[in-house]
Amino acid sequence: MHRARLEFDDGAWIELNVDDEETVAEAAMRQDSPLRVDCLSGECGACLAHCSDSSQILRNEAPVITASEATRGLVATCRTRLRGQASFRLDYPLSPRPSEPAKLRGEVARHDRLCETVSRLIIELHDCEEFVFQAGQYLRLRPPGLRVARPYSIASTMADLPFVELLIRHVPGGQVSGWLNDRATAGDKVTVQAPLGGFAADTRAARQIFLAGGTGLAPVLSMIREQAQTGRDLTLCFGCSSPAELFMYDELQELAHNTPSLDVRIALLRDAAGPISEGTALSLLRDTDFTPETSFHLCGPPPMIASAQQIFEDRGVADRRIRAERFLASV
Numbered sequence: 001m002h003r004a005r006l007e008f009d010d011g012a013w014i015e016l017n018v019d020d021e022e023t024v025a026e027a028a029m030r031q032d033s034p035l036r037v038d039c040l041s042g043e044c045g046a047c048l049a050h051c052s053d054s055s056q057i058l059r060n061e062a063p064v065i066t067a068s069e070a071t072r073g074l075v076a077t078c079r080t081r082l083r084g085q086a087s088f089r090l091d092y093p094l095s096p097r098p099s100e101p102a103k104l105r106g107e108v109a110r111h112d113r114l115c116e117t118v119s120r121l122i123i124e125l126h127d128c129e130e131f132v133f134q135a136g137q138y139l140r141l142r143p144p145g146l147r148v149a150r151p152y153s154i155a156s157t158m159a160d161l162p163f164v165e166l167l168i169r170h171v172p173g174g175q176v177s178g179w180l181n182d183r184a185t186a187g188d189k190v191t192v193q194a195p196l197g198g199f200a201a202d203t204r205a206a207r208q209i210f211l212a213g214g215t216g217l218a219p220v221l222s223m224i225r226e227q228a229q230t231g232r233d234l235t236l237c238f239g240c241s242s243p244a245e246l247f248m249y250d251e252l253q254e255l256a257h258n259t260p261s262l263d264v265r266i267a268l269l270r271d272a273a274g275p276i277s278e279g280t281a282l283s284l285l286r287d288t289d290f291t292p293e294t295s296f297h298l299c300g301p302p303p304m305i306a307s308a309q310q311i312f313e314d315r316g317v318a319d320r321r322i323r324a325e326r327f328l329a330s331v
């Protein structure tokens with residue numbers, strides 16, 4: 001039997017007993033602990049934590065973690081066993097706590113095609129009085145007639161309930177994408193599992209910078225919308241591939257206009273024009289100086305996250321200042 005210390009973002013901590021044969025996530029579930037878990041196969045990223053005592057852990061590969069993240073101590077607790085006592089740092093607070101993940105029913109209230117490759121779904125949840133989520137979390141959506149449920153980050157905030165907003169990229173040949181592309185319409189009955197995930201804003205940072213690639217905009221938009229009236233120093237760097245794939249341009253301009261402490265920067269990989277820069281979300285920070293009290297929130301495909309982390313590391317940003325949600329395919 002070993003001890004695992006879980007250290008939460010608000011300074012609170014708890015200890016778990018972990019048997020030789022079980023993972024840290026399994027021990028947490030057995031002891032009803034607030035460690036957030038989801039797929040239990042190292043693919044969704046919900047149970048990620050930072051461990052500084054690598055000699056005390058036995059870890060299996062987790063697809064959601066790159067080799068360099070593993071070297072820096074990031075672990076999927078659902079793939080991690082202990083050899084001795086170890087501490088795990090989590091990016092979310094112990095309180096306030098979201099509700100326990102539950103199955104909810106709902107229906108599509110709106111489906112808007114925002115650009116060639118992205119749809120916005122507004123889902124009205126039924127019987128969601130007990131449902132509490134934190135900006136940055138995701139849900140699993142199961143469309144009507146499909147056996148699969150896919151994870152999608154929530155772009156809206158608690159204030160919008162019973163409606164939740166999702167931004168979904170159409171993946172060619174994808175099952176949920178196929179439903180979206182061919183037939184998703186208002187009134188469709190869906191099932192969701194929510195809330196899930198541990199991606200959360202570092203609200204105590206002097207400055208929060210958000211980097212989003214494509215539909216990676218969803219969770220950071222929720223974080224920004226939730227903090228829009230707080231006066232906190234917020235910067236959004238949003239990157240898309242081409243003009244045909246750019247979405248929510250006008251809405252982001254309006255959000256920036258109504259939020260004086262928010263700086264919105266947008267980049268396109270090709271054919272940028274006017275106020276839009278050519279490049280990636282990351283290149284929008286090329287000439288920006290940041291203090292050690294700045295925190296970074298990254299969301300998009302794992303390679304985008306990995307290159308951003310490398311650049312921040314080269315620029316001397318402390319590891320604990322970087323938070324990320326990785327949109328791994330087909331979890």
Ligand SMILES: Cc1cc2nc3c(=O)[nH]c(=O)nc-3n(C[C@H](O)[C@H](O)[C@H](O)COP(=O)(O)OP(=O)(O)OC[C@H]3O[C@@H](n4cnc5c(N)ncnc54)[C@H](O)[C@@H]3O)c2cc1C
Binds near residue numbers: 171177197328331
């Ligand atoms: C925590 C989390 C949150 C997510 N949030 C969002 C979100 O807010 N918005 C969003 O658009 N997506 C998000 N994703 C990705 C999303 O869950 C699905 O992977 C994606 O929508 C494809 O589902 P599908 O059923 O259409 O395709 P599938 O039937 O799963 O896949 C069809 C084919 O496409 C490939 N594929 C699947 N997804 C991708 C991809 N993203 N890039 C390249 N190839 C792919 C598969 O490997 C497969 O070969 C998230 C993923 C995770 C893990």
